[in-house]
Amino acid sequence: MSAQWRPRRRQALAALAASAGVTALTAARPGTPEDRQRQRPLPNPHFTVTHRHRPVDLIAPRFVGHDTGPLASTPARLLAPVGPAAPFATVVAEVAALRPGGTVAPGLETADGSQAVRARCDAEGTVSLEVRTAGGITVVATAAPRLQAPFRLACSVTGATVAVFAATDGPGLPWRPLLTDKGAVAGLLDLRQPSLLRLLRYACRSEGAVLRRVRGGYFGQLGLRDLHLVREAEGSPYVRDGRVFFTAGCAGAGFSQEAHTGVWSMDPADPGSLEQVAKVFFTRDGLLVGDHGGQIVHDPARDRFIVLAVGGNLPTPGVRLYHTTTSADVLRGVHVLHDSPLAAPVTRSAWDPALVRAGGRWLWAYADVTEYEPALRFRPVLAAAERGGDYADGIARLPVPPGPAQTEGCRWQRFAGRPYLLVSDRTRRTYPRLDLTMRQRGTLDAPYPSGTPFPQVFPDPRPGSDDWLLVTFDESMYEEEVLPYGTHGKVVTMRAPGAARP
Structure with missing residues (x-):
């Protein structure tokens, strides 16, 4: 220059x-x-790990849609009056006994039985995954785990993948994946189609079986990743009844298309007590999808929540940022929102959106993908909405250099009253802190778990507290012998006690 x-x-x-x-x-x-x-170096609190937590739930505790309770007898067919509003669901059958020649088959099916997807286990302990259409029954996968009663059998739908799990009968015992369909079900029944999904019900068929209980509900998660604090528009934590909230990618039985957005609450005094309080699904191009990897921003000036998400199959081309707004309380219950592509300038694709309002203008950060071949290349960029406009109006790149190469996980946090962008550098195992000219202003003083943990840092909002919290995740898988990459995500919480507020 x-x-x-x-x-x-x-x-x-x-x-x-x-x-x-x-x-x-x-x-x-x-x-x-x-x-x-x-x-001058900014104050930098020292973080230490306080909690490691992996909440695994095939049915999210608050999202049980149907529960038979203890069964006095076992009918040949159990059909719930309800089903899921999105293709992220599980049906669990608790099997007390299975006589010779008997079978049990939990899953989703229509009232007339003409269309269904279900897991089936016979008396020999062989498990299969079958699809029923107008053309008959197609078995898409089988396994021979030699299950013996009593046991629990689960059929889980997570977006484009259907998986079968089993566990020894008894509360709190771990689920073991037995098989996945590897996308075969979608070729026969597209469960993302609203016209089909609205007909499907939680169901279970059996013959020669004694069932203790059948439950159906929304799929929970095998891991949590991309945790993003729900914030007020200016960046402070959104607090309700003393609790803070996060969006998180709830990992299913595969990678991006098998995950969905969950909302979790946390008591800052007990960071290990994450509780799932909401699920957010999306409709786009006539399909029900589980976009994730985004953010929720509360905008009290307009009495709304801004909801951001990433759609597409990472890391392939076509991954985009999506957005919508709603006056509904997206921090409670189940929501199906219609989202639209965000008109933000990107090179090839983008992910990890982060939004904050500073000086009366909406600021954006996201990871911009510049190349897919011969290697995946990306780096964070800064953009802003037009002055006086709404968050999505006239978004333009700021004339500053992009951030460090191969860093992602964009998160805003104010230090000394000014917004800084935090990112994750997997190569150097650090969390760079960037100012609004994209100059690095040090790194967070915090451990770096496996994978690419995102630097979600915020001040403890409790009155009188000077602590800082960092909530992130690692890359530990769940049962990777059977399940593909994408189940990763153990929550790692850190605290910097008594640190001066920057």
Whole structure:
């Protein structure tokens, strides 16, 4: 860069900062007191790990749609009056006995029985996954785990994948995956079709079996990843009844298309006590999908929640940022929202959106994918909505360099009253802290778990607390001998006690 160009560039950045109302985007001359102030290291609290937690639930505890309770007798067919509103569901049959020649088959089916997907186990302990259509019954996968009663058998639908799980009978005992369909069910029944899904009910068929109980409900998760704090528009934690909230990608039996968005609450005094309180699904292009990897922002000025998500099959081309708004309380219950592509400038694809309002203008950060071949290349970029506009109006890239290569997990956090962008650098195993010119201003003083943990940092909102919390995840898999990559996500919580608030 020529010496003649540098002053003009600084003037352009200063003009942009003034129009954006973002005080951190400055153009101070090198060596001035303002520049020296910016070069001083920011306070950096020291984090230590306090909790590691992996909530595995084939049916989310708050989202049981049907429960027979203890059964006095076993009918040949159990059909619930309800089914799931999205293709993320599980039916569990508790089998007390299975006589020779007997079978048990939990799953989803229509009232007339003409269409169904279910797991089937026979008296020899052989398990199969079958699909019923107008053309008859097709067995798409089999396994021979030699199950012996008593046991629990589960059929789980997670987006484009159907899986069968089993567990020794008894509460709290772990689920073991037996098989997945590897996408074969979708070729026969597209469970993402609303017209089909609204006809499906939680169901279980049996012959020569003694069932103790049958339950159906929304699929929970095998792991949690991409945790993102629900924030107020200006960036502070959204607090309700003393609890903070997170969106998280609830991992299913595969990678991105098998995950969906869950909302979790946490007591800051007990960070290990995550509780799932809401599920958010999306309709797009006539299908029901489980977009995830986004953020929820509460905007009290307009009495709404802004909901962001990532759609598409990572890491293939076509992954995009999506958005919508709603006045519904998306922190409670089940929601099916219609989202639309976000008109943000990207090179090839984008993920990890982060949104905050600063100086009266909405600021964006996201990982911009620049190449897929011969290698996947990405880096964070900054953008902003037009001044005076809404969060999605006229989004344009800011004229600053992109962030460090191969970093992602964009998260905003204010330090010294100014917004900084935190990202995750898997190669160096650090969390860089970037200002609004994308200059690195140190790294977080925190452990770096396996994989690419995202730096979700925020001050403990309890009155009188000076603590900081960091809630992230690692890359530990769940039963990877059977299930493909994508089940990763053990929640890792860290605390910096008594740290001065930057």
